[in-house]
Amino acid sequence: MTAAAPANGKGDAARARVLAAFTESVAAKGYAATTIADVVALAHVSRRTFYEHFAEKESALLASHEEFSADVIATVSKASEIGDTTAERIESTINALLNALSDSPAATKTHFVETLGAGPRAREARREMQRSFVSLLISLAERAQQRNPAVRALSPEMATAITGGLTELIVQAAEEERLADLHQLSDTMIALVSSAFLGAPS
Numbered sequence: 001m002t003a004a005a006p007a008n009g010k011g012d013a014a015r016a017r018v019l020a021a022f023t024e025s026v027a028a029k030g031y032a033a034t035t036i037a038d039v040v041a042l043a044h045v046s047r048r049t050f051y052e053h054f055a056e057k058e059s060a061l062l063a064s065h066e067e068f069s070a071d072v073i074a075t076v077s078k079a080s081e082i083g084d085t086t087a088e089r090i091e092s093t094i095n096a097l098l099n100a101l102s103d104s105p106a107a108t109k110t111h112f113v114e115t116l117g118a119g120p121r122a123r124e125a126r127r128e129m130q131r132s133f134v135s136l137l138i139s140l141a142e143r144a145q146q147r148n149p150a151v152r153a154l155s156p157e158m159a160t161a162i163t164g165g166l167t168e169l170i171v172q173a174a175e176e177e178r179l180a181d182l183h184q185l186s187d188t189m190i191a192l193v194s195s196a197f198l199g200a201p202s
Contacts, residue, residue, distance in 0.1 A: 015053045017043040019067070022060045027106035031061065031114040061122055065115060068107045069129035072100045077136055086144040086151055086197060093140065094189045098182050101170060105179040112167065113174050130167060134159040141197055151197050162196055 021043035025034045034057065040050050054060040079096030083089040101108040111129070115122040134156060141154035154162075169185050172178075 014043075014045055014049050018045060018050055018053055019060065019064045022057075023064050023068075023110050024106050026061070026114050027109040031057070031110075031118045058119060058121065061110075061115070061118055062125055064107070065111050065122065065125045065129070068104070068111050069125070069132070072097070073129065073132045073136070075100045076133070080136060080140050086148055087194065089140060089144065090193050090197065091190055093136075094186055094193065095183075097166075098186055098189075102179055102182040105174075108170070108179055109174040112171050130160075130163050133163045133166075137162060137193070144197060152199070154196060158196055162193060165192055 018039060022034070022039045025038045025042055029038065036047060036050055036057065039060070040047050043050075050060075054063065076093055076096050080089055080093040082092040111126065115126040137159040138154050138156065141151060141159075144151040145153065166189055169189065170182070173182055173185065178184075
């Protein structure tokens with residue numbers, strides 16, 4: 001159960017500070033090691049303020065993940081419509097994804113790595129973000145087919161496999177503290193998606 005938050009601008013600002021501090025602490029220490037005391041000290045708020053917004057650590061993690069995933073998916077969805085050709089739209093999609101993640105390294109590490117060991121609700125939230133990206137890839141392929149019949153249809157299974165591959169590259173970068181260099185993965189990710197849409201380059 002999530003605690004009721006004050007319905008005013010001041011309460012919203014406090015909630016945002018708590019979530020930002022929570023994400024920073026989890027990225028630095030890990031979810032299991034992060035305490036409420038760590039979060040309130042970093043956010044410069046009281047424990048009471050934390051509990052006005054969140055019932056416990058898991059509630060904060062789920063709220064943080066929901067905001068992060070919604071922002072990332074919205075950004076990438078918009079980017080998937082940019083470009084005149086399928087290749088341009090794939091490139092725009094991947095670069096938007098990498099931009100969004102590299103701009104928020106603490107959130108990226110928290111939600112791609114730490115949610116894995118944070119219990120079934122957190123893992124399901126992580127999967128939901130992946131399912132959103134699967135749907136985005138399928139939609140991108142369908143729109144590409146309307147302009148170019150040579151583009152292959154993308155099955156849910158294939159889109160899931162692609163998403164899993166992209167996710168694993170991001171997880172490795174996060175675990176190895178390489179999120180600042182995430183754009184080095186751009187060519188590999190674009191090639192992976194392009195090969196599914198258009199076939200491997202000769």
